[in-house]
Amino acid sequence: MKKLFFGVLLAGLATGAAAQNIQMTKSGKVSFYSRAKSPEKVEADNNEVSSVLNTQTGDLVFAILLKSFHFERALMEEHFNENYVESNKYPKSTFKGKIVNISSVNFSKDGAYPVTVEGELNLHGVSRQVSYTGSVIIKSGKVNATSRFSIKLKDYNVSIPSLVADKISEDIDVTVDCKYEPKS
Amino acid sequence: MKKYLVLFLLLNLLSPLLRAQDDLMKMLENESKKERKKDYATATFKTTRLINGQSIENVAAGVMDVKISHRFGMVNRGSYESFGLDQATMRMGLDYGISNRLMVGIGRSTYQKQYDAYYKFKILRQSKGGRGSSPISISATSSVMLNTLKWEDPKRQNYYTSRITYAHQLIIARKFSEGLSLQLMPSYVHYNLAQAATDPNDIFALGAGGRIKLSKRLSFNVEYYHVLPISLVEGQDYRLPGTKNSLAVGFDIETGGHVFQLHFTNSTGMTEKTFITETTGDFFKGDIHFGFNLSRVFTIKNKKFRKK
Numbered sequence: 001m002k003k004l005f006f007g008v009l010l011a012g013l014a015t016g017a018a019a020q021n022i023q024m025t026k027s028g029k030v031s032f033y034s035r036a037k038s039p040e041k042v043e044a045d046n047n048e049v050s051s052v053l054n055t056q057t058g059d060l061v062f063a064i065l066l067k068s069f070h071f072e073r074a075l076m077e078e079h080f081n082e083n084y085v086e087s088n089k090y091p092k093s094t095f096k097g098k099i100v101n102i103s104s105v106n107f108s109k110d111g112a113y114p115v116t117v118e119g120e121l122n123l124h125g126v127s128r129q130v131s132y133t134g135s136v137i138i139k140s141g142k143v144n145a146t147s148r149f150s151i152k153l154k155d156y157n158v159s160i161p162s163l164v165a166d167k168i169s170e171d172i173d174v175t176v177d178c179k180y181e182p183k184s
Numbered sequence: 185m186k187k188y189l190v191l192f193l194l195l196n197l198l199s200p201l202l203r204a205q206d207d208l209m210k211m212l213e214n215e216s217k218k219e220r221k222k223d224y225a226t227a228t229f230k231t232t233r234l235i236n237g238q239s240i241e242n243v244a245a246g247v248m249d250v251k252i253s254h255r256f257g258m259v260n261r262g263s264y265e266s267f268g269l270d271q272a273t274m275r276m277g278l279d280y281g282i283s284n285r286l287m288v289g290i291g292r293s294t295y296q297k298q299y300d301a302y303y304k305f306k307i308l309r310q311s312k313g314g315r316g317s318s319p320i321s322i323s324a325t326s327s328v329m330l331n332t333l334k335w336e337d338p339k340r341q342n343y344y345t346s347r348i349t350y351a352h353q354l355i356i357a358r359k360f361s362e363g364l365s366l367q368l369m370p371s372y373v374h375y376n377l378a379q380a381a382t383d384p385n386d387i388f389a390l391g392a393g394g395r396i397k398l399s400k401r402l403s404f405n406v407e408y409y410h411v412l413p414i415s416l417v418e419g420q421d422y423r424l425p426g427t428k429n430s431l432a433v434g435f436d437i438e439t440g441g442h443v444f445q446l447h448f449t450n451s452t453g454m455t456e457k458t459f460i461t462e463t464t465g466d467f468f469k470g471d472i473h474f475g476f477n478l479s480r481v482f483t484i485k486n487k488k489f490r491k492k
Contacts, residue, residue, distance in 0.1 A: 022208075026215065050216060052208040061208040063216065067223065073483045074244030075441060082227050083400045088362055096205040119205070161401070164440050183211075 021056040023143050025049070028178035030064055036169040042076060044069040051178050053145065058102030060117060060145075062095040062176075084158050085124050093123040097130075105136050112137045117147065123156045134176065143180040150174065222314035228321065228359040228367075231443040231479050232279060232287070232304070234393045235407040235432040236451055236459040240321050240357035240367055242304055243281040246485030251277040251291075253454050253477040260470030268474060275454040280484070295453045302327035302456075310358060323355040329455045346377035351456035353391075366394035371409065373461050384420045387461045388412040401438045405447070407431070409460045423461065430463040434475075445477040 028049035034042035048068045053060050066087040071077040081087040097119015099105070105113040118131045134147025150171050153160065160168050229239040232249065243249045253275045257268035265271065277291035285306040292299055304325040311317045329349045335342045350373070357367035369391030378385050393407035409430040415422040434447020450465035450472055452458065465471030 022211075024211075024215070050212050052211055054208065057204070059205050059208055061205050061212060063209070063212045074247055075481055075483075078227050079440075086362075094209065096209060098205070161439075167440070 021054050022183040023053045023055055023180035024183040025051050025178050025180045028062075028176070030062075030069075030177075031175045032069075033173045033175075034169045035171060035173060036167050038167040040167055041072070042168055044071045044077070044080065046070070049176075049178065051145075051180070052183070053099075053143065053180055055102070055105075055107050055143070058099035060095070060097055060099055060119070062093075064093040066091060066093060084153075084160075090123075090125050093121070095119055095121050099136070105138070107138055107143065108141075110138050110140065115145075121151075123151075124158055126156045128155060145176070145178045145180065147176040148173070222311045222317060225310035225321065225359045228310070228357055228365045229395060229405075230403060230436040230438050231445070231477075233445065233477055233479075234367070234395075235405055235434050235445065235447050235477075236430065236449060236454060237369060237391060237393075237407060237409070237456065238302075238304060238323075238325050238353065238355060239393075240306075240323055240355050242285070242287040242306060242323070243279055243481065245281045245284045246483060247281045248482045248484050249279040249289075250480050250482070251275075251279060251289075251477060253277070253475065255449070255452055255454065255473040255475035258465060258471045258473055259448075260472070273452055273454075291455070293454055293458075295458060297332040298329050298453075298455055298458075299332065300327055300329040300455045304355075319358060321355075321357045323357075324353070325355065326350065326352045327456050329457050343377075348376045349457040350374045350376075351460065353456070363397045364394065366392075368392050369409070371456070371460055373457050375457070378420075379424075382419065382421055383424055384415060384417070384422060386416045387423060388414045389460050391460070395436070398435075403436045404433075405436060405445075406433050411461065426464055427461060428463050428466055430459045431467045441481055443477075443479040445479070447475055447477075448472045449475060 027047060028051050029045065029047050030049045031045045032043065036042060046064060046069045049062060049064050051060070051062045066085050067081060069080065071080065097117055099115045100118050101116055105115065113136045114133065115136050116131060116133050120127050121130045132147055132149040134145060137144040137146065150173050153170055153172060229241045231239065232241045232243060233239055255273050257265055257271035259268045261268055273293065273295040275291050275293040277289055279287055279289035281287045286303065288303045290301045302325055304323055306321070306323050308318050308320065308322040310319060310321040331347045351371065353369050353371045355367055355369050357365065359365045371389045371391055373387045375385050389409045389411045391407065391409040393405065395403045395405045397403045411423045411429055413422045428450060430449065430451045432447050432449035432451065434445055437444040437446070450467040451463040452473060453462060
């Protein structure tokens, strides 16, 4: 019992030490855009994305509140939440993964480092293993991570009624831009 | 001591693996719990009308909603009248969202050649999380209706103001789940001029209604107004002679920017005074109008990435 107590204590110390490598943001930006034939633009911005990056291990997580995506048109926003991503049932989209080549990023030297991220993307109740490329940009000690990729709606069981098929594309372009701060 | 050292080293080696992504996720969750944002109930109903009357919904700021509403004749008039399809009364309306809480609208009805204007204001919005969350939404709406039929007796002294009727309503609504929304509508209608000495100038009613969603884009709606036996003046009736309570059942069908509402109702008019206080049809004897409301929204003012 005593051993266990010490063990827990030490584990606690160990995590405390690791915290220095934690970079965090609560105001990351994720946007998406539907490349459809129709001139009506379907695009939205979310400026309240939270994410944590462990600069030592490369572990990376995102939590995205779907209701925080804002559209130009109120009705699009309502339909996005009600009919497509069903944000009452699935309020969050999450990503849990890793920057696999984290060792190639020199956090103490300015520059843009190409990275590959692998992990599990959860959206609309569906989890999928994904791998995307992006870059980690270091500028005077600040960490900025960006990525641009495309997802298929049917991979996440988001169906588009035939009536609006020409307005919403099956492929959605996603851009991610997060400026991290060291977690105190 | 050696044992502890081994344990310490082991834990140090293991800890990054143990922590990994789930711990980071937990860290995010804890952070977001600290500043839980208020989550407002949205889309309690598909459009600003339940069937005949107002729903708790407003059009968003800068959005214009063109509404065209039809009520055909009564279905029990037989094949000679093509079961009511030979007649129609209609209302053309234009609604506009001034802010996300306040909307205004105007309309013209063929029935009684009415003009009407109204506002609807969101007093309280159903929300959860954060401080001051509310289990219900409350809105206030008032409308003014002007009947422009020719004077019944042009020879006598007629006043313009005697054509005017006002209606005031509170709308109390709750979205119980994705599938079920209900609302109550305490209502008050004031006639500047009553037809007969025994007719009331002030009529009180309680409305109730709701929807059940049958699919993402289809819902079943019910709306009922019960005129209350409250009379402000002795010797006056509490309701207009020969009138019935208004009942309507129907469906909302949503297709992108349009909402179609198809329904059956015993009311002919589409303004508050006409359906709450002047409904003469008996629903259960087949005095039922088939009708529809068509709504098409246009975004007039594009606010780039509007903030809620």
